[in-house]
Amino acid sequence: MAAALMSPTPFFRRFLTQRSKPTISCCSHSFKFKRQYTSVMIVPTGIGAAIGGYAGDALPVARALSTVVDCLITHPNVLNAAMLYWPMPNTLYVEGYALDRFAEGLWALQPVHQNRVGIVLDAGIEEDLRLRHLQVADAARASLGLPIIEYIVTDTPLEVEKWIDPETGKSTGRIRHPDSLIRAVRNLVNRSKVNAIAVVGRFPDDDTDDVDDYRLGMGVDLLAGVEAVISHLVVKEFKIPCAHAPAMSPLTMSLSLSPKSAAEEIGYTFLPCVLAGLSNAPQYLVNSSESTERNFISVSDVDSVILPRDACGGDGTLAFARSEKNKPLMISVEENDTVLNDTADKLGFETLQVSNYWEAIGVVASHKAGINPFSLRRNKIPNIGCASMHLNGHSISRERAIS
Known part of the structure; x- marks a missing residue:
């Protein structure tokens, strides 16, 4: 299987600037305030997924991922294991139709006791x-x-x-x-x-x-x-x-x-x-833009989405991938193959492709920390590039323009 983490792309470099978190000073101490990191894990049901296509066999992935993120949103196919289940306080159990509407920005999620x-x-x-x-x-x-x-x-x-x-x-x-x-x-x-x-x-x-x-x-x-x-x-x-x-x-x-x-x-x-x-599944707020509730989660809160490499054609996945504002980092897992052939490149969007869920969770941990995950790989950080500016119709390097 080919190496999964490729060299940095413009797709990923955008996240290094879009997802920066502010540092706020208070009195004589400096406190770093970061909003909660929210990840969505999707394994569509009934498609023969190598991981998550059987009796709750994606639950270990969700358990591991839930320890890395602040909030994990996933669906019954991932969490249901017949007589078995595992309580995860920071994990939201969202039915598939509702998850699609959430991804489209039509519904929000209201956590409950x-x-x-x-x-x-x-x-x-x-x-x-x-x-x-x-x-x-x-x-x-x-x-x-x-x-x-x-x-x-x-x-x-x-x-x-x-x-x-x-x-x-x-x-x-x-x-x-x-x-x-x-x-x-x-x-x-x-x-x-x-x-x-x-x-x-x-x-x-x-x-x-x-x-x-x-x-x-x-x-x-x-x-x-x-x-x-x-x-x-x-x-x-x-x-x-x-x-x-x-x-x-x-x-x-x-x-x-x-x-x-x-x-x-x-x-x-x-x-x-x-x-x-x-x-304790979250309730669904259908008109979230008009809601007076403060404690709800909307699609703009999602930082990353993890899904099988060849199962990218669902309504929710396409909505996440084509979001024009606060677009999450899309991570596709090569090892989790399915009977489908709906890859991101065929559907016209980019994902950060990884070999397996080990790598996916590592990428999420790096993303949450504000670290380029390629800096954790051997020889994956090239020399910094030089941007060009146009002056009177002529392209000149940034260094020359500054001098």
């Missing part, structure tokens, strides 16, 4: 499987103290359908009765005043052959694409945090199981991580 979480259960879930999910909810309330208020069952089975898009190779799908889901959420919101929603849809049970590659840590997550469709539908309609957990019959035990997929094999449901994430 806790949300009132409601659960929507698909009427198609069998009684024993429904009971398993309700026991998980009660366990989260009693053992974790999570603010889970009430549940509701849809008036009609959702009838989840899933497939692989033949053009892109990513997973997708639909629910045949979206109105039933909308009615259930509206009932919970109006009656119980919940402001975050966990949806549990009954997914069709797969033949073992269909999931063998996924269980071995290869291929595409067949569930992920339609899970995003479901949460997008709720967030678009109600503008509150939402995440989805699939309900399925347990698979037969496998003697050949990848550690990347193993989190989905250790319990009866995928619900615990969703409840933990939603319990």
Whole structure:
């Protein structure tokens, strides 16, 4: 694999001046005040990402990155690991549709202490499987103290359908009765005043052959694409945090199981991580420019964005990359390949390409410190260049003009 960090480009040099932080003197002491450093980590769902395409296997990256930045914004695909999760106080759990609107500057994020979480259960879930999910909810309330208020069952089975898009190779799908889901959420919101929603849809049970590659840590997550469709539908309609957990019959035990997929094999449901994430997910401010709230995060607060090298075509990524004001440093990770081929150069913008997440986190640490990351590499800082000025139509060097 080619060396990832290339020589400095005009793209990166802009950040050395645009992101400088002021030093403020107070009395006889000098205090350095820097605004919080905010990073966004994106691993699109259902695209077979080598890291983040399975059962929460990008969570270690998020954990490491969260110790370097002041605020990390990411989405359920990165943080959800079925029965497993990890609390990170400075990490915001933002659903994908909301993250796109945030990147476009249409929505802002309002951090909270806790949300009132409601659960929507698909009427198609069998009684024993429904009971398993309700026991998980009660366990989260009693053992974790999570603010889970009430549940509701849809008036009609959702009838989840899933497939692989033949053009892109990513997973997708639909629910045949979206109105039933909308009615259930509206009932919970109006009656119980919940402001975050966990949806549990009954997914069709797969033949073992269909999931063998996924269980071995290869291929595409067949569930992920339609899970995003479901949460997008709720967030678009109600503008509150939402995440989805699939309900399925347990698979037969496998003697050949990848550690990347193993989190989905250790319990009866995928619900615990969703409840933990939603319990303190930020609320969405739709008209942030008109808001009187002071404690919110807008797109102008984002300093860097990290994403797979060939998955740069999402709405949020394009919005970040094409921002004309306070454009964040875009970092693409070569090692995290996907089934897509949406590279930054094909889409007409630049990223700082690194080999892996080790390097990405190092670049973020340098950027936060106000240090050119190329100065940490061997022979990556060339002699300083000389700018030219034009006088009466003639180009002259800056040194000559000054003399």
